[in-house]
Amino acid sequence: MSDVIFTSKATAKNGRDGHVQSADGLIDLDLVNPASNQEDKGSNPEQLFAAAYSACYDGALNLVASNQNKKIDSETTAEVSFMKDPADNGFKIAVKLHIEIDGVSPEEAEELAQDAHQACPYSKATRGNIDVILNPKAGETPS
Structure with missing residues (x-):
């Protein structure tokens, strides 16, 4: 270890x-x-995972950008879906990461998103185990 x-x-x-x-x-x-109880208030494992993954990924994104001498402002939203798994008649999760990156071009945003996905510990832990879709969007670029 x-x-x-x-x-x-x-x-x-x-x-x-x-x-x-x-x-x-x-x-x-x-x-x-939430699949069986829509009335009571409370969290669920997917919500907790979404919070953790979005925080970890956004941290990796900022580290990657810093290492490339790019000044960005970012926000990452993770959507974690709980779904049926036809492979074993059980359940699985999938993730969509919506990544807003200000300060770079759309091409740079795509590159940073991919680089962060390689560096993020949550992405490393889930790679090959769950589907993760990256949805990067460049916001305002510096004048």
Whole structure:
């Protein structure tokens, strides 16, 4: 195993209809399965994964841009879909990353998005396991 920089810890109880809490208490959420319960309020694993993946990817994007001496302003939104998996009659997830990048051309935005996808730890962990679609868009370019 590589040198550990830090470790985060969270515990879930009763699965999709239970509760999840981080060791430090910052995350302390009731879980609700939106497929079977649309009335109660709560989070779900896909929502938590979307938050984590978007934060990790956007961090990788800014690191890649910085390493290429490009000054950007970015925002990444992850859509995580829960779906049937016909391969084993079970379930799977898929991700669409909507990436807004100000400060570069559309071509540079596409290149940065691809480079970030290679660098992001969440992209590395999911590569070959789930479908991930990148949807980069260049915003305002510097004058």
